[in-house]
Amino acid sequence: xxxxxxxxxxxxxxxxxxxxxxxxxxxxxxxxxxxxxxxxxxxxxxxxxxxxxxxxxxxxxxxxxxxxxxxxxxxxxxxxxxxxxxxxxxxxxxxxxxxxxxxxxxxxxxxxxxxxxxxxxxxxxxxxxxxxxxxxxxxxxxxxxxxxxxxxxxxxxxx
Amino acid sequence: xxxxxxxxxxxxxxxxxxxxxxxxxxxxxxxxxxxxxxxxxxxxxxxxxxxxxxxxxxxxxxxxxxxxxxxxxxxxxxxxxxxxxxxxxxxxxxxxxxxxxxx
Numbered sequence: 001x002x003x004x005x006x007x008x009x010x011x012x013x014x015x016x017x018x019x020x021x022x023x024x025x026x027x028x029x030x031x032x033x034x035x036x037x038x039x040x041x042x043x044x045x046x047x048x049x050x051x052x053x054x055x056x057x058x059x060x061x062x063x064x065x066x067x068x069x070x071x072x073x074x075x076x077x078x079x080x081x082x083x084x085x086x087x088x089x090x091x092x093x094x095x096x097x098x099x100x101x102x103x104x105x106x107x108x109x110x111x112x113x114x115x116x117x118x119x120x121x122x123x124x125x126x127x128x129x130x131x132x133x134x135x136x137x138x139x140x141x142x143x144x145x146x147x148x149x150x151x152x153x154x155x156x157x158x159x
Numbered sequence: 160x161x162x163x164x165x166x167x168x169x170x171x172x173x174x175x176x177x178x179x180x181x182x183x184x185x186x187x188x189x190x191x192x193x194x195x196x197x198x199x200x201x202x203x204x205x206x207x208x209x210x211x212x213x214x215x216x217x218x219x220x221x222x223x224x225x226x227x228x229x230x231x232x233x234x235x236x237x238x239x240x241x242x243x244x245x246x247x248x249x250x251x252x253x254x255x256x257x258x259x260x261x262x
Contacts, residue, residue, distance in 0.1 A: 011174045014198045022251060023190050030194050037175075037201045045217055045220035046208040049224045053204065055173075056228055061197065061235055069190060072246040076169045076255075081185035081254070088184040092177045099176065103169060116229045122218040123225070129223065134229045144240045150205040 003043060010036045023074055027065035034058040048119050168209040175202030189242040189252045193235055200231040 013033035028110040034057035042050035081088065123131060167186055179199030204224050211220025246252055 003164055004162065007167050007171050009203055010171055010201075011178070014175055014178045014201075017194055017198065018186070018191070023188070026191060026194055030197060032218060033198065034201065037171075037205065039207050040168070040171065040205060044164065044205070044208040044212055046211065046221050046224065048194075049204070049208065049221045049228070052225060052228055053201075057197075057201070058231055061232060063189070064236060064239055065194070068243055070217075072190070072243045072252065075188070075246075075251065080187075082187050085185065088181055091184060092181050094211055095180060096173050096177050100169075100173060103172070117216075117218045119218045119221050123179060123222045126219075127222045127226075130226045139231045141236045144237045 003040070006036055006040050006043070010040060023069045025068065026063055027069060030065070031058045031062040034061070163259055165209060165213065168205055172206045172209070175199065187253050187255055188244045189245065190239065192254070193238040193242065196238070197231065197235060200227065203227060210236070 010033055013029050015034060017026050017033060020029055028063035035054060038050045038054035038058065041047075041053060175197055179195045179197075179202065182195030182198070183192060186195060204227060207220045207224040208225065209218040210216075214220075242252060245257065249256060
């Protein structure tokens with residue numbers, strides 16, 4: 001029962017994030033969706049990722065969105081979509097059918113018996129290259145933020 | 160009638176990826192496109208957790224999901240920085256107005 005309520009909440013928040021007229025409201029609906037996804041991940045048994053998703057997805061990314069929307073400002077755009085709506089729905093339907101067709105047979109397969117391993121040893125021993133790449137990515141993200149802030153200061157000085 | 164968690168997770172995955180894909184195709188605001196991308200990636204995260212649960216290998220699934228969270232956050236940061244710069248230089252966030260390279 002709880003899982004169904006969370007599922008409805010996740011999908012409702014995602015739809016409202018797309019449908020909201022104001023960007024700020026949209027970012028807040030995204031944060032709500034992120035928090036509910038974190039709860040759902042916890043129910044699926046992925047507790048560590050749920051915590052990280054809650055702090056990064058619902059916290060850091062929301063702050064970034066609010067910051068960027070504050071700098072760039074709200075802008076009311078024409079409601080006319082980029083491509084015709086029927087074409088977009090057709091693409092979604094075909095993609096959904098393909099993904100469902102590929103995914104559903106795997107859901108009923110009995111789980112193979114694997115050696116138990118914890119996240120720490122898997123991450124630091126088997127996937128150490130991933131950890132290195134994550135450090136590089138975080139450095140790139142920090143540089144992107146610094147570049148954004150520095151340009152803003154320069155523009156203010158020129159004015 | 161009870162619905163099992165894998166089926167609910169499947170509905171969440173299809174729903175989030177579908178909503179995100181529709182918004183990517185239909186929305187014209189750059190920042191809203193990044194929001195759509197975030198929604199799609201949340202569906203992928205749930206898919207990884209479901210795969211880990213079904214294969215009884217949650218550690219591998221979580222380590223890959225961690226990489227996805229980090230890279231998705233960096234994509235959001237760089238995308239937002241680009242959107243702010245485009246707003247400063249072009250004056251709009253409408254992607255239909257970004258036609259400078261078409262000339």
